[in-house]
Amino acid sequence: MADTDELHAKKKLAGALKIVAIAVATLIAAPVFFAILSAALNGGYIFVGVIAAVFFIPSVRSFVLKLFERPSQISNTNAQNLVSDxxxxxxxxxxxxxLNLVTAVKETRLIALGVCICAWVVTSRLSDDGIFGAACGAVSYAATMSLLTASKRRRFRSNFKRQIIENIVKKHGLSYDKDRGLELYDFFVIYDCRVDEWHREDLVEGEIEGVRIKFSDFYAAKKIKNKNNTETVVQFKGVLFKADFNKNLSSITQISHINSKNLKIYGEKANMDDVRFEEIFDVYATDQIGARYALSPALMEKFTELCFRLGAPVNAVFKDNQILIAMETGLDSFEPNINKTLMSNETIALYESEIASFTQIVKELNLNRKIW
Structure with missing residues (x-):
């Protein structure tokens, strides 16, 4: 107990010293930065300098924290409790x-910061425009970070998906392909919009309790050309899910979230006998009786719960003997976080949970219960 208390006291002291060091660094750096900026701009944009200094103070604190932060690293004993040898x-x-990638990113931040300051000072002197100089500095920082770390990030991401995500998916009896996904025609079953670029990845497919399923990340966007540039408008970013449905349907039934846009409309609106469901969903169908056959009271309740669990709009189309679901999560699923150790139960459990949140849709919607 004494050793534990002593260790705790040392940690508190180290934390206090760290805070003092950050405060001192901030107080020194802010006026120095302001002086350099004022000299570089020949006193021309003092107001810009003041604003920059004000915003620079929290930036320095964040930078110092990230620079000297020790990457979380926990003994692999815990992780081995959840995974095979x-x-x-x-x-x-x-x-x-x-850990090597985290170190490389920290080193690159210093290089990028130097490039940023040089670009800012030189551009400001040449153009006599402090705002333009600041913009060039910011672009230089981002470009340097991307150039020097992009390949390392891609390699780590690829290895992570091949070694971690694929193994977790296999535990569910499913297969995984990081480079494949559902098709554009699957997307157009639910949506009716212009798509100039699209991307799919992280395909998971197989059978769960006799139900064939497949789901993947999906991204679709359109390009709008303005006078000076081209704007990218995201039409969809989330997960497409396709599975066998437990009823043979002769009509098409559609569940549309009230906050979703660009949806394809099938038939006419159908009124359902579930007040809570109709608060967040509209139902369209090519046959009113068919809509009530496809959407049982239990299924409507399950869809409402699914929407709240994901915290995102959910849309679905029931057609033939299949159901296609679009979950507008706005996220890129199954991606590694380089700031979190992989050697802890919590991290592995997080990815386990992310995959399970989609595989459990089969049981949530009772797709495994055959009804003829």
């Missing part, structure tokens, strides 16, 4: 790669 070995190897 083979996966534990892969986790250890991947964790080393993550």
């Amino acid at each position: 083979e996966l534990a070995a892969q986790l250890s190897e991947l964790e080393n790669e993550r």
Whole structure:
């Protein structure tokens, strides 16, 4: 107990010293930055300098925190409780790669900061425009970070998906392909909009209790050309889910979230006998009787619960003997977080939970219960 108390006291002291160091660095850096900026701009944009200094103070604190932050690293004993020996070995190897990437990112931040300041000062002097100089500095910082770390990030991301996500998916008896996904024609079953670029990845497919399923990340966008540039408008970003439906349908029934846009409309609106369901969904169908056959009271309740669980709009189309669901999560699923250790129960459980949140849709919607 004494050793534990002593360790706790040392941690508190180290934390206090860290806060003092950050405060001192901020107080020193802010006026120095302001002086350099004022000199660079020949006193021309003092107001811009004041604003920059004000916003620079929290930026310095954040930068120092990230620069000296020790990447979280926990003994792999906990992680091995959840995974096989083979996966534990892969986790250890991947964790080393993550730590190297974190170190590379920190080193690159220093280089990028130097490039940013140089670009800012030089551009401001040449153009005599402080705002333009600041913009060039910001662009230079982002470009340097991307150039020097992009390949390392891509390699880590690829290895993570191959070694971690694929193994987790296999535990559910399913297959995984990081480079494939549902097709554009699947997207157009639910949506009716212009798509100039689209991307799919992270395909999970197989059978759960006799129900064939497949789901993947999906992204669709359109391009709008303005006078000076081209704007990208995201039409959809989330997960497409396709599965066998437990009823043979002769009509098409559609569930539309009230906050969703660009949806294809099938037939006419159908009024359902579920007040809570109709608060967030509209139903359209090519046959009113068919809509009530497809959407039982229990299924409407399950769809409402699914929407609240995901915290995102959910749309679906029931056609033939299949159901296609679009979940507008706005997220890129199954992506690694380089700031979180892979050697802890919590991290692995997070990815387990993310995959399970989609595979459990089969049971949530009772798709595994055959009704003829």
